[in-house]
Amino acid sequence: MTEETVRVLKSKIGDVDVAIVLGSGLGKLANEVEEAVHIPYSEIPGFLRSTAPGHAGELVYGVINGKHVLLMNGRFHMYEGYSPKDVVYPIEVMKMIGVKKLIVTNAAGGIKLSFVPGQLVFIKDIINFSFRNPLIGKNDEKIGPRFPDMSQPLSYEWIEKANAAIYEKMKQKLETGTYALMLGPSYETPAEIKMLRKLGADMVGMSTVPEIIKANHVGLEIMGISCITNMAAGVLKQPLSEKEVIEVANSVSSNFISIVKTIIERTC
Amino acid sequence: MDYVQMVKESVEFLKSRVKVSPKIAIVLGSGLSVIKESLDVEAKVKYSEIPHFPISTAPGHAGEMIFGKWNDVDVVLMNGRFHFYEGYSMKEVTMAIRVFQIMGVRYLFLTNAAGGLNHAFEPGHPMIITDHINFMGDNPLIGKNIDEWGVRFPDMSDAYNSKLVSIAEEVAKGLPVEYYKGVYVAVAGPSFETPAELKMFRYLGADAVGMSTVPEVIVANHGGIKVLAISAITDRAIPEGLEPLTAEQVLQVAEKTGIQIAKIFEGVIKEIKEELK
Numbered sequence: 001m002t003e004e005t006v007r008v009l010k011s012k013i014g015d016v017d018v019a020i021v022l023g024s025g026l027g028k029l030a031n032e033v034e035e036a037v038h039i040p041y042s043e044i045p046g047f048l049r050s051t052a053p054g055h056a057g058e059l060v061y062g063v064i065n066g067k068h069v070l071l072m073n074g075r076f077h078m079y080e081g082y083s084p085k086d087v088v089y090p091i092e093v094m095k096m097i098g099v100k101k102l103i104v105t106n107a108a109g110g111i112k113l114s115f116v117p118g119q120l121v122f123i124k125d126i127i128n129f130s131f132r133n134p135l136i137g138k139n140d141e142k143i144g145p146r147f148p149d150m151s152q153p154l155s156y157e158w159i160e161k162a163n164a165a166i167y168e169k170m171k172q173k174l175e176t177g178t179y180a181l182m183l184g185p186s187y188e189t190p191a192e193i194k195m196l197r198k199l200g201a202d203m204v205g206m207s208t209v210p211e212i213i214k215a216n217h218v219g220l221e222i223m224g225i226s227c228i229t230n231m232a233a234g235v236l237k238q239p240l241s242e243k244e245v246i247e248v249a250n251s252v253s254s255n256f257i258s259i260v261k262t263i264i265e266r267t268c
Numbered sequence: 269m270d271y272v273q274m275v276k277e278s279v280e281f282l283k284s285r286v287k288v289s290p291k292i293a294i295v296l297g298s299g300l301s302v303i304k305e306s307l308d309v310e311a312k313v314k315y316s317e318i319p320h321f322p323i324s325t326a327p328g329h330a331g332e333m334i335f336g337k338w339n340d341v342d343v344v345l346m347n348g349r350f351h352f353y354e355g356y357s358m359k360e361v362t363m364a365i366r367v368f369q370i371m372g373v374r375y376l377f378l379t380n381a382a383g384g385l386n387h388a389f390e391p392g393h394p395m396i397i398t399d400h401i402n403f404m405g406d407n408p409l410i411g412k413n414i415d416e417w418g419v420r421f422p423d424m425s426d427a428y429n430s431k432l433v434s435i436a437e438e439v440a441k442g443l444p445v446e447y448y449k450g451v452y453v454a455v456a457g458p459s460f461e462t463p464a465e466l467k468m469f470r471y472l473g474a475d476a477v478g479m480s481t482v483p484e485v486i487v488a489n490h491g492g493i494k495v496l497a498i499s500a501i502t503d504r505a506i507p508e509g510l511e512p513l514t515a516e517q518v519l520q521v522a523e524k525t526g527i528q529i530a531k532i533f534e535g536v537i538k539e540i541k542e543e544l545k
Binding site: 079080130131132183186187188189191192194195198199233234238239240241242 | 399400407412413419420426427451474486490
């Protein structure tokens with residue numbers, strides 16, 4: 001299947017300087033692409049359909065600030081019922097078509113009490129609390145090693161460079177944090193958030209970690225950005241809702257777009 | 269057949285067998301079937317008769333729904349639940365809760381037998397559950413969301429209805445019952461936890477540990493049903509000096525504690541009786 005997928009994609013797109021996975025409510029970056037080529041997932045062999053709210057279902061190839069980008073607008077989640085292998089299939093395909101740098105983004109709940117909704121945070125480390133791993137099963141040595149090292153799951157060097165670029169251009173610096181993956185789709189309970197805080201997590205969500213594991217497996221350079229869309233359960237005395245997540249993500253999208261464009265222009 | 273259709277057919281069958289439509293459903297945990305003594309039984313339906321229903325294989329669990337009156341209030345009692353460790357999928361484990369939701373149940377009372385992680389807990393007492401940690405590695409809502417049943421991402425910040433918790437506490441205070449309050453952590457089982465695991469759960473903020481309840485609570489919250497859950501603390505799950513544990517011991521202590529839990533439920537039913545009309 002992978003060969004067929006690669007063949008179809010290569011017939012539609014050229015070289016890629018950076019691939020970006022867009023999280024819930026962060027799809028507006030797709031509007032910034034010049035000379036855009038839209039490829040619906042339904043036209044790509046082996047790709048699933050994204051059923052999650054706030055997620056389109058297409059790849060967008062083109063140019064942002066002079067660099068060739070491949071955006072994955074709409075991702076797959078395990079809570080949708082997809083296997084972790086299916087969730088990370090696009091990452092394997094990216095490697096095969098020659099992608100070297102990958103930025104993964106998501107909407108996340110803030111566990112660290114100093115975080116505020118709307119804040120963007122670089123993911124520096126991850127905790128996999130999903131009880132699942134996309135690499136379970138027979139390993140294909142041609143794709144990656146049986147036991148991939150995870151001692152630096154996201155590139156510290158890239159975070160440094162990106163923060164320097166963002167500071168120079170926008171006089172901003174993003175904090176870094178540890179992202180915990182929960183299966184969902186029910187939001188976490190307050191007791192679970194307390195537990196995750198104790199374990200060292202700064203933010204929580206239902207995605208991204210499988211992709212980071214797979215990207216380490218295939219040897220991509222990876223950066224992660226979380227948009228804190230709400231404080232996690234129990235932090236504030238109010239219920240959590242998907243509407244709030246999408247609204248906050250939308251409201252900070254212009255800042256998100258400026259930051260990501262700067263990262264693309266200066267570090268990719 | 270798809271799950272929605274299966275649930276609908278189970279509901280249709282139950283409606284053909286019983287005339288009442290209870291607003292309260294009660295799930296009896298291991299060794300807790302003593303609670304059914306409080307009921308004026310009107311009808312019993314075996315799980316094996318209900319279309320698409322799984323069959324409970326756990327010890328101390330019968331396999332029947334009991335319809336009846338408790339203090340003149342219609343209730344349905346689930347005598348025997350389904351556990352993840354029996355090999356059932358999360359959808360099978362929680363199917364009865366969906367059936368209750370479609371039948372119009374608005375309150376779900378859950379019970380279970382649990383090991384006490386909190387140093388202050390003595391076996392033989394009830395613990396009113398205030399929150400949970402899902403350590404089962406699965407979730408009953410995974411898959412395509414069924415919008416007519418609930419939202420894609422249900423809030424869990426008041427999963428154990430805080431109003432029901434306070435009512436239960438008020439009731440318990442008026443009884444000669446020593447009760448606790450705390451966080452329940454659910455594991456898949458069926459092996460009991462190791463001392464190292466117990467230590468970890470205590471560190472993570474749990475007060476009691478068991479192998480059920482959490483899937484049902486997630487589905488009830490998804491379906492807009494208010495939850496009250498009480499554990500029977502059956503043993504000291506204290507890693508230091510842990511003694512070998514058998515299911516028989518658990519069931520014995522649960523039965524004694526069940527009598528106290530029944531009294532708390534009875535008081536809560538009296539308190540919420542008006543809201544049910």
